[in-house]
Structures are given as C-alpha cells and as structure tokens.
Amino acid sequence: xxxxxxxxxxxxxxxxxxxxxxxxxxxxxxxxxxxxxxxxxxxxxxxxxxxxxxxxxxxxxxxxxxxxxxxxxxxxxxxxxxxxxxxxxxxxxxxxxxxxxxxxxxxxxxxxxxxxxxxxxxxxxxxxxxxxxxxxxxxxxxxxxxxxxxxxxxxxxxxxxxxxxxxxxxxxxxxxxxxxxxxxxxxxxxxxxxxxxxxxxxxxxxxxxxxxxxxxxxxxxxxxxxxxxxxxxxxxxxxxxxxxxxxxxxxxxxxxxxxxxxxxxxxxxxxxxxxxxxxxxxxxxxxxxxxxxxxxxxxxxx
Amino acid sequence: xxxxxxxxxxxxxxxxxxxxxxxxxxxxxxxxxxxxxxxxxxxxxxxxxxxxxxxxxxxxxxxxxxxxxxxxxxxxxxxxxxxxxxxxxxxxxxxxxxxxxxxxxxxxxxxxxxxxxxxxxxxxxxxxxxxxxxxxxxxxxxxxxxxxxxxxxxxxxxxxxxxxxxxxxxxxxxxxxxxxxxxxxxxxxxxxxxxxxxxxxxxxxxxxxxxxxxxxxxxxxxxxxxxxxxxxxxxxxxxxxxxxxxxxxxxxxxxxxxxxxxxxxxxxxxxxxxxxxxxxxxxxxxxxxxxxxxxxxxxxxxxxxxxxxxxxxxxxxxxxxxxxxxxxxxxxxxxxxxxxxxxxxxxxxxxxxxxxxxxxxxxxxxxxxxxxxxxxxxxxxxxxxxxxxxxxxxxxxxxxxxxxxxxxxxxxxxxxxxxxxxxxxxxxxx
Numbered sequence: 001x002x003x004x005x006x007x008x009x010x011x012x013x014x015x016x017x018x019x020x021x022x023x024x025x026x027x028x029x030x031x032x033x034x035x036x037x038x039x040x041x042x043x044x045x046x047x048x049x050x051x052x053x054x055x056x057x058x059x060x061x062x063x064x065x066x067x068x069x070x071x072x073x074x075x076x077x078x079x080x081x082x083x084x085x086x087x088x089x090x091x092x093x094x095x096x097x098x099x100x101x102x103x104x105x106x107x108x109x110x111x112x113x114x115x116x117x118x119x120x121x122x123x124x125x126x127x128x129x130x131x132x133x134x135x136x137x138x139x140x141x142x143x144x145x146x147x148x149x150x151x152x153x154x155x156x157x158x159x160x161x162x163x164x165x166x167x168x169x170x171x172x173x174x175x176x177x178x179x180x181x182x183x184x185x186x187x188x189x190x191x192x193x194x195x196x197x198x199x200x201x202x203x204x205x206x207x208x209x210x211x212x213x214x215x216x217x218x219x220x221x222x223x224x225x226x227x228x229x230x231x232x233x234x235x236x237x238x239x240x241x242x243x244x245x246x247x248x249x250x251x252x253x254x255x256x257x258x259x260x261x262x263x264x265x266x267x268x269x270x271x272x273x274x275x276x277x278x279x280x281x282x283x284x285x286x287x288x289x290x291x292x293x294x295x296x297x298x299x300x301x302x
Numbered sequence: 303x304x305x306x307x308x309x310x311x312x313x314x315x316x317x318x319x320x321x322x323x324x325x326x327x328x329x330x331x332x333x334x335x336x337x338x339x340x341x342x343x344x345x346x347x348x349x350x351x352x353x354x355x356x357x358x359x360x361x362x363x364x365x366x367x368x369x370x371x372x373x374x375x376x377x378x379x380x381x382x383x384x385x386x387x388x389x390x391x392x393x394x395x396x397x398x399x400x401x402x403x404x405x406x407x408x409x410x411x412x413x414x415x416x417x418x419x420x421x422x423x424x425x426x427x428x429x430x431x432x433x434x435x436x437x438x439x440x441x442x443x444x445x446x447x448x449x450x451x452x453x454x455x456x457x458x459x460x461x462x463x464x465x466x467x468x469x470x471x472x473x474x475x476x477x478x479x480x481x482x483x484x485x486x487x488x489x490x491x492x493x494x495x496x497x498x499x500x501x502x503x504x505x506x507x508x509x510x511x512x513x514x515x516x517x518x519x520x521x522x523x524x525x526x527x528x529x530x531x532x533x534x535x536x537x538x539x540x541x542x543x544x545x546x547x548x549x550x551x552x553x554x555x556x557x558x559x560x561x562x563x564x565x566x567x568x569x570x571x572x573x574x575x576x577x578x579x580x581x582x583x584x585x586x587x588x589x590x591x592x593x594x595x596x597x598x599x600x601x602x603x604x605x606x607x608x609x610x611x612x613x614x615x616x617x618x619x620x621x622x623x624x625x626x627x628x629x630x631x632x633x634x635x636x637x638x639x640x641x642x643x644x645x646x647x648x649x650x651x652x653x654x655x656x657x658x659x660x661x662x663x664x665x666x667x668x669x670x671x672x673x674x675x676x677x678x679x680x681x682x683x684x685x686x687x688x689x690x691x692x693x694x695x696x697x698x699x700x701x702x703x704x705x706x707x708x709x710x711x712x713x714x715x716x717x718x719x720x721x722x723x724x725x726x727x728x729x730x731x732x
Contacts, residue, residue: 009506088622108624109508110578118622129626131508166508194505 004101004122004300006112007132008173016138016174022295023142023288029066030287040069043100043301047073048090049126050106055262055286056126056135060103063293069100069301087111088118095121100301104128109166122300130164136261137170139292141178143285144217147257151178155253157211158182159242160221160269163190167261168221169198176201185211186242187233208242215252219259220244220269235268244270246277257281303348303725304328306339310354310686314361315659316666316675325359327682330725335676350727354686357719358654361676362394362683363661365635366669367459367484367538367562367610370396370427373414374403379615379703381415384635385423386701387613389729391635392718394683395426395673396613397665400437401460407432407443412451424728425721426683428454428671433472433483439463445475454669457484459538462520464490469524473533482534482560482668485524487545488585492516497626499572499587507577509625512587518544525552528559536668537561539612541586543596550605560668561600562608565634565641568597570708580621580628581708584614601660602651608664611638615704633702637695637709639687643716647689654689661685682725687718691731 008016029035045064049057057073064071074094085093087106094102101122104112109129116123127133141151148154156175162168162184175182176199184195185205196202205211212218223238244258258270258280266272274280307325312335314320324339325332370384379387381398388396398415400406406415412429419427431448435441437458445456456476462485463469469485476483493516498504500511521537525548528535540546540561552559566584571594575582582588600606614631621628642660646652652660666674673683697710721729 086619086622087624106624108626111624113578114624129508163505169506169508192500192505194502197502198506 004116005124005134005296006116007125008134008137008170009132013177016141016177019138019292019295019299020142020145022298023138023291026291026294027288029294030290035066036068037066038068039298039302040064040067043069045069045071045101045103045297045301046094046099047071047103048094049073050076051127053105053126055289056105059286059289060126060293063290063297066290067294067297069297087115091115091119095119101297124296124300127166130166132170133166134170135289135293135296136167137174138296139285139288140171140219140259141174142288142292143259143281144257146284146288147281148216151175151180154180154216155214156180156182156217156219157185157215158219158221159185159208159211159244161190161223162186162195162221163192165221171219172198172202183211183215189233208248209251212248212251215256217257217259218244218252222261222263222265223268239268243268244274246271246273249274249279255279259285262286303330304350305682305722305725305727306349306351307354307359307684307686308351310357310359312359312676313655313658314676315655315663316361317677319676320655325676325684327684327722327725330682332676332678332680332682334678352686352720356690357686357688360658360685360687361662361674361680362721362723363392363639363685364395364665364669364671364674365393365611365613365638366397366608366665368396368398368613368635369401369615369631370398371615372402372418373411377703378617381418381427382422382424383701383703384613384615385419385425385427387633387635389424389721389723390701390718391637392639392685392687392721393425393635394685394721394723395428395671397428397430397454397669399430399457399459400432405432405436406448407435407437409444409447409451412448412453416452425723426673428452428669430455430457430459430484432456433458433463434468437461439465439468442468442472442475445479445481449479449481453481454671455482455484457486457538459484459486462486462488462490466523466527470527470531473527473531473535477531477533482536484536484538485520486538487517487520487524489516489519492519497583498575499589501572501590503572503575512585514542514544514589514593517542517586518548521545521548525549525557525559528552528557529555532558534558534668539564539567539586539610540600540606541567541589541597542593546596546600546605550600550603553605560607561605562610562665563597563601563606564610564612565638565645566632566708568594568601569641569645570594578625579708580623580625581632581706583625583628583630584612584632585630598646598651601646607660608668609638609642609660610665611635615702616706618705621706632706632708633700633704634707635702636700637707637714640714640717643689644714648715682722684722685718686720687716689716691715691717691719693717
C-alpha cells in the first residue's frame, strides 16, 4: 500500500520531526507577495469530505495551491453518495481518475484505513470519526514549538469531550512520543478510563483546576454535540464546570498558551475573554495548518 | 448401503466408549462398533470402506446455532450451501436460527425450511422457531404450531427479548411445550450503537463500545425468570466472565440452565482484531483477554456444555464497508473443530473426549435431536477427524456463499477428515 498519512499513532518521532521542520520552512510563504512554490506542479489532489468542514477543507485546498498542485473538493451531500453509492465504489471511481492523493474526512472511524487496504492511491486522513486527525496534531505541535524549545516535559492539559475527540487522540499520540506530560480532563461520562492506556504519559481528571495547575499548554476541545449519540452531560452545565475562564489562567504557568482546534463555541468551551486574549494562539494554529498541510502533501506526493 | 469405518479410535462419550474399533453402518443406522469386525462382502458396490487408522471416529457433530439465511437472504447463503459447509466442517446436524426473511415465526416458514432441507441439504437441518412474531419482541409466535412442523427450540437470535413480561410468558410456553428457549443476551439500551467490545482497543480506535454489562444484565434477568418459570433456558454465544459465573451459580441451584460458546470466543480477544477489519466484527463482540479466559475456564469446568459456531454468512459487499456500517457476524462451520483442537485440546485445557462431548452430547442434551451417539441403532451420523493433519484454510474454496472469516490463510493442525450423514459419506478431505 502506498504511504499516505492515516494517523499519528503509526508515525515515529523522526517522521514527525521531519514534517514539523518542513512546516517551519513553509511558514514564510504566507507572508510573501507571491504565495506560491512549484513543488507539486502538475499534481492533482482530491479532497473528499463526507463531513461538514470549512477550515480543514479550505486549509488543504490552499496548501495544495500554494505548492502549485491542482485541487478538487467534493462534499458528500452534493455527490453520488446521496444516490446510495458505497464508500468503496466512490473511492474506486475517484482512483480511476488517477489523482496523486485523496484527502479524506469521514464520520466513520477507520474509513481511511479500510480504504487504504484496497486502493492504490495514497490517502491523507483529514479526520476519521472519533479516531484521528493527524494534521491537526501536527499543526498543534508546530504552534507549541513556535513558542517553546521542545515538547519534552511540557505539561499539556486537553479539556473537553475527550471520548469523542479525534483531535485529542492524535495529540495524545504525538505528545506522548515526545515525552510531554498529558492531562485529559472532562466530565466522567466523556472520559473513559481506558484513555489512560492510550499512550505513555497520560493521566485523567474530572477537575478542570487540577488539569490546568502549572500547565504549559491548555487545549480546549469543542463539545461535539453532533457526534454524540446520547446526552452524556447536560449542556447548560458544561461551561460552569469545564469552560475555560480568565480567572483559571492564574492556575497555569504565567507563559501558558491556550489552544483550540476550532470552530470555537464562545461561552461553551471558553469565554470570549480567553478566546481573544494575548496568550490564545488559536489563529496561529490556523496559519500553521496551511504550512503543516503543505509539508504533508509534499511528503506524500512530492 | 453399508459403510465400514476401519481401525479408528472410536470416542463415543454417550456410551463411554474410547477404543480402537471398526464401525459398521447399515442402511443409515449404526449396526456395530467392535474391533476387527467381520467384513461383509467387500467387493460389493454397496459396501464402502474407509480406513480411519490414526484418526478419531466420533458421533456426528451437532452445531446448534447456525444461520442458513434461507428464506430471504440467499445471496449470502442458502440451506444447500450452508449444509455443504457444515459437512466440510465435520458437522452432521445443524440447528438454524429463525432470523430469515420472513422470520421463521410460523408453521409455514418452518415447514418450508424442513422441506428445503429434505430436498437439498447435505446434513440434518433442524429449524429453531422465533419466540415472538417477526422477532419484534412483543407478541408470542405460534410456538406450538412451529413445534408440530419440526421446530426443535425457540429463539429470537440476532435480537434479545427485551420485555421481561414477554420473556416470562415465552419461558412458560417453552416449558409447557418442552422446548428449550435460547436467548441472545444483549441489553439493547446498553449496547446501543456499539460496534465492538468496550475496552482499550475500542477507545484507541474511536469505535463505540458494547460493554460486557449489556450481556450480564440480560443473563441476570433471564436467570431470575428461569427460576420463576422452570424453563429449559439456554444462553447463546456466552462471552463474559460474569455471565459464565451466573450460569454456573444457576446450575448449582439445580436450574435447567445451559449455555454455549463459539470458537471465536474461546480463541480470540479484542487485542487480536485487525483494526477496522469487519471479519472480526460480530455480536457478542470479541472481548478482552479476561473474558476470553473466563470462557475457556467455563469450558474446562463444564459450565459451558456446547460449542456452537453462530455461522453467520454475509455477502462480500456488505462486509466491505467502513467498520461501523458492516453487519455483525462471521462464518465458522469449517474452522470450529480445528480451533477447538488448537485452543483447548493441544493446549492441554481439555481432553479429546471432552471436546467430542462439546460437539455431541452437550448440544444433544439441550436440543434432544435423538443424535450424538454411536450406540447400535443410532442414526448413522459420524464425524471422522484427525488430530495430526496439517491444512490451511482457504475461504475462497469454501462451499459457503460468503467469505467473512478471520481465519482465511491460517494453517491448522487437526481437522475433519470425513463426514457421514444417515449412513452416506457427504464430505471427505482432499
């Protein structure tokens, strides 16, 4: 099977470091007048998004175009998927058009892994169900490393609906490989005990103050209302117990940064003051998303 | 038609036989079991001799839990193909579950299955009728009529009977008709949306989990009702530590409670699943090692009295989808014996005789088919198997119409060599 990028779990440190280094190299491109490199000229990338997404899809499209690749985006609702075509048939049809890579987001965990076993085209996972979102973790790491020497020994708190979060899982795998200390925090019904065994260096807590104490990085997750199949926590109470407010920042380290994969729910996961204050790097994450995705596309197709 | 099976080690637990002997079958029935039987006229074309030197000769194996998919789902399997698959696994009798289309909840469908089997099946096929109409869990099915048409038990397998009042009534009817009542133990509210066992792998892979509690809760409720009604209650495909312990407790109280397990539940755990491979997706799911070990302990202790495959064919396209969309179930008729040898006998957990019981006297005690023994006069159903033969399972050569097995390509030591049903060979290796 040709190498795409399905998840962080199967990457080693060296591969991750290489991607992060290339992303750093691509960062200045956004500030140039002509924001284009020739690296992937003549290549075709298909973005196949079965789930709603603005930022990730746009980010991948822009990344492709910055490298002079051609990009085509397909969203499920507008396609033959709504005519009942199976996943395998859709992918086989696309693969027959010989794209150089397919960037795929799907609501089913493992969908890209299943397809990669049967298709010749490299697949880049843009998020599969609640399993992994590798480029998110990579851009999160790039964003942290823009402000910190290294990931080793950093205390990273990830707060929210961990059970259903592919962002959390990918970040846990990446940060663990680099020796960070990870605290996962959320309501008990969204924090299965098995998470502690996901990777070394993980501990769990249901107390946000415990999670934030002395944290270097605070990652807030979106509360995933459209992916849950049951009401695992009363929505009205969420902000009270798990929302990040300005006064919480006194518990963290003085230079701690606040991150969020977006889109943010102001007043749900974090207060407006926190979203907008100086140590929130949420918009940097978005910028780095393009640089990281350029690095990933270059690695897979270049 | 006369068959002589020569010089095999005859293991017949029902008659406490374990010795090297010849087996003579005349006109569909066992005529004699003894060493050095005087051979009848060997040159006659009506006499078939099989040299079973070095092999085991056992009563025909019974699989009390299979899905033959006919009527309604013949693209996946039908009675004929399923029965030939059974024969290739060394099984001479199978009991087929009623989740067909239409559901087997009436004498019409039961009779149809009996008639199709009579015409086309390579092995004996006994239908299990539904507990409730359409297996909808509300109104009782026509249990008496189905029994008269040939049903040997009732079950809504594939689904549990969720409503306790309905289950109580069903048990009372089962008792009055002297039928076993077989439950697929799953609390649908606890398992809701789950695709695999709720454990570390499910959390790692981002798949919704089916907690062991969903089986335990249903077994607990049913055992209380079984005590209340005195029904012959049987747990299908038991898979958890608590469920096995509760069945053991009930048996110690003297209740007529039994249970079966599948080869995959005593062989595999969720840690051995290939990620997102639907050939490992079934209900109940493959559970963690602790539960798998408890199942093995239950087989050793005798709490679990039968091995049943839950052979569940699904067409290739259905199992070739994203994991959460695939239907539950794997085929298993051809690999059951070899998995029992590998997981239970070769590992020294149980004796060969005990293994034969799990495939013969165990299911016979529940289903009362009048089979499962080689005593003179018994039906001429024989399973000849080898503990030494090395063979590799190629699912693409299977008589089944489906290919959903996690064991494709696996090399086994031990397996069926020949299958005899009602005095005629229906399958031979090679």
